[in-house]
Amino acid sequence: YRGRSPVLFYFPGAIVPMHFIAFDKQIIQRGKVMKKKIHRTIFFTLAIFTAFGIATLWAKSLKWPEDPAINVPICTEPGDQELPKIVSDGTGGAIIAWLDTRNSQNDIYVQRVDAFGSVKWNSDGIFIGTMAGKNQAPEIAEDGNGGAIIVWISGHSGMHAQRINAQGLLLWGETGVVICNTPNRNIMITKDGFGGIIVTWLDTRDGYYD
Numbered sequence: 001y002r003g004r005s006p007v008l009f010y011f012p013g014a015i016v017p018m019h020f021i022a023f024d025k026q027i028i029q030r031g032k033v034m035k036k037k038i039h040r041t042i043f044f045t046l047a048i049f050t051a052f053g054i055a056t057l058w059a060k061s062l063k064w065p066e067d068p069a070i071n072v073p074i075c076t077e078p079g080d081q082e083l084p085k086i087v088s089d090g091t092g093g094a095i096i097a098w099l100d101t102r103n104s105q106n107d108i109y110v111q112r113v114d115a116f117g118s119v120k121w122n123s124d125g126i127f128i129g130t131m132a133g134k135n136q137a138p139e140i141a142e143d144g145n146g147g148a149i150i151v152w153i154s155g156h157s158g159m160h161a162q163r164i165n166a167q168g169l170l171l172w173g174e175t176g177v178v179i180c181n182t183p184n185r186n187i188m189i190t191k192d193g194f195g196g197i198i199v200t201w202l203d204t205r206d207g208y209y210d
Contacts, residue, residue: 121168126168180203
């Protein structure tokens, strides 16, 4: 038979020599034309190597440890990281809020990790509290746009909320917005389906639990 030179194909992670002859004339085998069969074989072989290349690229992009005893660090600061609350970021990752005592006081921090296991925001989290050392009881809900809304009890000044977008930017000012300025506890929140939240809590403004 007669053909051209071998062709070199590139796939992510490897260069694979494909020793296929590009035929410009029919090849007769056992009296039948085999051109279509050859084209079909080349197509499926290329499809297999393409899938292999994509899988290799995907595997290389993952940062989740293969050892179940090793995990992706969200925060490695000294002190305690307590009461973690987690929601989806809408793209296979997660946004986590927690109570942090790294400075020997109670603060609220938040962090995002994507579907590949990469931590996306500031190392060890973003501070979102209003009164340093006097924040507690964080709750979190996804905002439906890749970010989240966090609500917490802020010292003796009541309850605050902050919204953070997918890039880690605080959207409701440096100190967030006030939900309630009287003593409260037992916060529960849920998304409202329009990018906001609905909040309930136990309130003692009248000296009773309401």
